[in-house]
Each structure stands twice: as C-alpha cells, then as structure tokens.
Amino acid sequence: PPWARLGPEDDTVAGSYSYSRPLPLLLPCDSETRCRCGAFADPSTPIVEMECTVFDHVGAFRAKIQVRRCANCPPQAKMMAGPDLGALGLFNYNNQTILSHALLNKYDSMLNSAETTYHGFCKFMAREYEASGCRVPFLAEDRFRTCWYSFMAVQECRDDYECDACGAEPRIVLVDGVTVGYPKRKQTSTLRPPTHTHKHSPVHEDVKPPKK
Numbered sequence: 001p002p003w004a005r006l007g008p009e010d011d012t013v014a015g016s017y018s019y020s021r022p023l024p025l026l027l028p029c030d031s032e033t034r035c036r037c038g039a040f041a042d043p044s045t046p047i048v049e050m051e052c053t054v055f056d057h058v059g060a061f062r063a064k065i066q067v068r069r070c071a072n073c074p075p076q077a078k079m080m081a082g083p084d085l086g087a088l089g090l091f092n093y094n095n096q097t098i099l100s101h102a103l104l105n106k107y108d109s110m111l112n113s114a115e116t117t118y119h120g121f122c123k124f125m126a127r128e129y130e131a132s133g134c135r136v137p138f139l140a141e142d143r144f145r146t147c148w149y150s151f152m153a154v155q156e157c158r159d160d161y162e163c164d165a166c167g168a169e170p171r172i173v174l175v176d177g178v179t180v181g182y183p184k185r186k187q188t189s190t191l192r193p194p195t196h197t198h199k200h201s202p203v204h205e206d207v208k209p210p211k212k
Contacts, residue, residue, distance in 0.1 A: 001105040004112075013156055018089060019102060023054060027065040027098065032084035036094070039072035041081035048080070052096050057103040059134035067095055093147045097139070104151050118145045 045068040073079035082095040110116040
C-alpha cells in the first residue's frame with residue numbers, strides 16, 4: 001500500500017499500487033497460472049470454471065474462477081492451476097478463497113497502528129460485513145491467519161541491514177523481546193523484565209544447543 005512505501009524504489013520492487021472497483025465476477029486465467037506445486041499450467045489444457053468466494057474490505061461475493069488441470073501432479077490428486085490475480089488487486093489462496101489486497105492491507109495498517117490481533121480484526125470485519133448487509137460471512141480466524149501468512153510469504157521484502165562483520169545474512173541474530181516500556185511511576189519491587197531469572201524459574205533440561 002502507499003503508506004508502506006518509502007519511495008520510487010519500492011515501486012520497482014513491488015510494482016505500482018492500483019485500486020479499482022468493481023471487481024469482476026469471472027476471474028480469468030493469466031500468464032502466471034500455476035499449481036500449488038509450483039508448476040505453470042499447460043496452455044493446451046482445457047479451461048475449467050469453478051465457484052469461488054472473493055473477500056473484499058467492504059464485503060464478499062460469489063464469483064467464478066478459470067483453472068486448468070495441473071499436468072505435473074498425479075491425476076488422482078486432481079490438482080488445479082489457478083491464476084495469480086495480482087494485476088486485479090487480488091490474492092488467490094486456493095482457487096476457492098480469494099482475498100483482495102485492500103483487505104489484507106487493511107489488516108496490515110491496523111496491525112501497524114494499533115497492534116490488532118487476528119481475533120480482533122476478524123470480529124471487526126464480521127461486524128462490518130453484517131452492517132453492510134453482506135450475505136457472505138467473513139473468514140474464520142484460523143483461515144484468515146493462514147491466508148495472511150500465505151500472502152506475506154510471497155511478498156518481496158528488502159531492507160538495508162548489514163552487519164560489518166557478518167554481512168547481510170548473519171547466522172545468528174539476537175532480537176530484543178521487549179517492545180514497550182513501562183512508566184517509572186508503575187515500577188514496583190516485583191516488576192521484572194521477561195528475561196529475568198530467579199531460583200524458581202523453570203529449567204528445561206532437554207534443550208540442545210545448535211550443531212556447529
């Protein structure tokens with residue numbers, strides 16, 4: 001989304017952002033049609049239309065998507081190669097569940113600004129769908145979480161971090177687990193950071209150090 005971009009160089013990596021409505025009721029095959037196994041679809045394979053559900057940031061609707069039988073997977077698996085749909089601002093999760101980039105970006109924005117949980121976001125969207133008169137219920141929490149992580153897995157994220165000694169990809173990275181401090185007036189004699197240990201701290205004997 002525009003708010004997450006630092007400049008024109010991000011457009012080169014992620015492509016320009018576009019938002020267009022209404023979304024089509026038929027999602028066609030494209031040049032990026034591929035199966036979940038990674039194989040691209042054979043253009044000579046017949047096109048099949050199947051039912052799907054498109055979840056947008058203002059509601060959801062039933063649609064149809066064009067798919068092709070995957071020639072790389074075993075026939076008994078009946079795996080279908082589906083279109084990428086990125087050019088339409090959509091994310092194809094499994095040819096049946098389609099999420100708009102606007103919906104996924106909406107969670108990104110709420111997570112970034114208010115640390116919104118998956119449960120809270122799904123409850124919020126369920127109420128939004130109901131208030132707008134949408135007859136299709138919003139995704140369950142587990143399904144939305146899976147879709148969001150799947151979407152994030154295909155994003156090309158870069159940064160300019162580089163260690164002077166280890167380079168851009170150090171083998172070990174230490175991350176501080178405390179993200180929010182506490183006011184000094186809240187400090188008590190029993191308040192400790194989560195990394196504090198004491199004589200009653202649990203001991204895990206089966207932890208093995210990584211092999212060198």
